[in-house]
Amino acid sequence: MTDAQTLPGPLAGLRILELADETGQFCGKLLGDLGADVVKIEPPGGEGSRRVGPFLDDIPHPERSLSFWYYNTSKRGITLNLATADGRALFERLAAASDVILETFRPGFLASLALDHETLCKQNPRLIMCSLTPFGQTGPWRDYLSSDLLHMAAGGEMASSGYDEADVPSAPPIAPGGGNAWHMGCHFAYMAIMAALVHRTVSGLGQYIDVSIHDACALTTEAAIANYVYRGEVVRRQTGRHHAAGATPRTQFRAKDGTYVCALIGGRLNPRFVGELADLLDSYGMAGDLKDPKYQDQAFITENTSHIIDDLIANFIASLPAEEVYHAAQERGFTWGAVRAPEALVGDAHLHDRGFWKQVEHKELGRSFVYPGEPAIYNGSSWRISARAPLIGEHNTEIFCDELGLSRGELLVLAENRAI
Numbered sequence: 001m002t003d004a005q006t007l008p009g010p011l012a013g014l015r016i017l018e019l020a021d022e023t024g025q026f027c028g029k030l031l032g033d034l035g036a037d038v039v040k041i042e043p044p045g046g047e048g049s050r051r052v053g054p055f056l057d058d059i060p061h062p063e064r065s066l067s068f069w070y071y072n073t074s075k076r077g078i079t080l081n082l083a084t085a086d087g088r089a090l091f092e093r094l095a096a097a098s099d100v101i102l103e104t105f106r107p108g109f110l111a112s113l114a115l116d117h118e119t120l121c122k123q124n125p126r127l128i129m130c131s132l133t134p135f136g137q138t139g140p141w142r143d144y145l146s147s148d149l150l151h152m153a154a155g156g157e158m159a160s161s162g163y164d165e166a167d168v169p170s171a172p173p174i175a176p177g178g179g180n181a182w183h184m185g186c187h188f189a190y191m192a193i194m195a196a197l198v199h200r201t202v203s204g205l206g207q208y209i210d211v212s213i214h215d216a217c218a219l220t221t222e223a224a225i226a227n228y229v230y231r232g233e234v235v236r237r238q239t240g241r242h243h244a245a246g247a248t249p250r251t252q253f254r255a256k257d258g259t260y261v262c263a264l265i266g267g268r269l270n271p272r273f274v275g276e277l278a279d280l281l282d283s284y285g286m287a288g289d290l291k292d293p294k295y296q297d298q299a300f301i302t303e304n305t306s307h308i309i310d311d312l313i314a315n316f317i318a319s320l321p322a323e324e325v326y327h328a329a330q331e332r333g334f335t336w337g338a339v340r341a342p343e344a345l346v347g348d349a350h351l352h353d354r355g356f357w358k359q360v361e362h363k364e365l366g367r368s369f370v371y372p373g374e375p376a377i378y379n380g381s382s383w384r385i386s387a388r389a390p391l392i393g394e395h396n397t398e399i400f401c402d403e404l405g406l407s408r409g410e411l412l413v414l415a416e417n418r419a420i
Contacts, residue, residue, distance in 0.1 A: 009035015010381040015098040017041060022049040023213065024104040024132045025071040027186035032074030033383055039399065040075045044418055046392040062392060069389045077390025078399050079420050086419035088113055093404055095120045100193055101129040107137045117208040128196045128206040132189045136212030151181030155217025156224060160235060160243035167239045184220050185213035249305065253314050259322035260339040265309055271296045280332050281316050288312045360388050396420060
């Protein structure tokens with residue numbers, strides 16, 4: 001390890017209580033991997049996202065969910081039943097000594113248990129509570145049910161995703177998968193918590209944060225809303241590329257090995273770029289007529305855009321493997337890249353050079369597994385996956401007995417009464 005990797009994380013010393021399902025667990029991971037002591041509080045039997053596949057060795061089990069593993073690294077885990085008086089009393093004691101509570105319950109649920117921020121901050125004025133919900137705590141939609149798919153639709157992203165008319169006439173919108181809405185909401189919740197922590201250093205007080213996943217999605221439609229409000233333009237889906245008010249040149253081309261290459265060309269076709277493009281294609285003997293002096297005339301280039309893209313570039317890419325095209329183009333300063341399957345990234349030399357992939361030990365299984373690593377490298381404080389996701393109630397004794405002072409007998413009674 002380098003010196004920076006052995007240092008405490010930048011959030012070391014902060015205690016986070018996480019009451020989050022799949023919509024908010026990524027926020028807790030972001031905080032935990034930066035060194036915060038994130039205590040994941042689950043109901044007895046475990047949180048529902050433990051039952052989300054795929055599972056290790058295709059054996060469904062709440063301790064074998066690969067999804068749960070990834071989103072819950074660097075956390076400790078306890079079980080607690082907030083429906084019981086004992087469960088609520090224990091939570092109040094935890095909250096009194098914590099910095100942040102992250103919760104994803106429906107609006108009003110914690111208030112109905114007298115566990116809302118207004119009540120808890122009487123004991124702990126420095127407490128920050130972040131409620132991350134589908135539509136926020138207020139407004140006519142606050143109690144609506146949702147899913148990642150629904151948010152991609154209602155939030156505006158789906159309207160920009162799919163195929164254009166030229167490729168698939170009357171094609172429906174297509175939602176990007178993978179919990180995009182949950183990631184958006186979690187990123188904004190994470191930023192809001194960090195801002196509240198900074199504010200607390202000045203004011204000495206915590207605060208309540210109401211984060212809406214729907215609002216986060218509306219913030220992430222890029223230029224679509226701005227185009228409509230200020231220019232009166234409605235952006236349209238474009239196959240495999242950015243939405244736009246009008247048709248744009250294609251960007252996807254199939255290479256010799258069947259893999260696609262994404263080549264950004266539109267908006268770049270000027271005499272200088274065409275000259276550089278001619279040099280690239282000519283190095284493979286495929287420049288066609290691009291060396292003709294006529295291509296120094298912008299008007300001629302514009303008239304022959306389809307020939308350049310759909311004939312010369314498409315044929316060039318079709319003649320070579322995608323990775324060779326990718327690197328040959330990049331060496332000449334072109335914004336081109338191979339379209340890789342996610343599993344292909346495991347062998348990516350660039351990611352290996354930066355030490356991106358991490359081995360995380362699962363002692364109970366006698367194995368280690370490869371996990372995605374950090375998005376940024378710190379030279380003065382560490383980012384690290386400090387532990388694999390907790391087992392159900394793994395840290396009950398450590399937190400309830402060693403930290404809160406309960407006896408082993410009291411813990412057994414609480415378990416028998418389903419309070420933990």
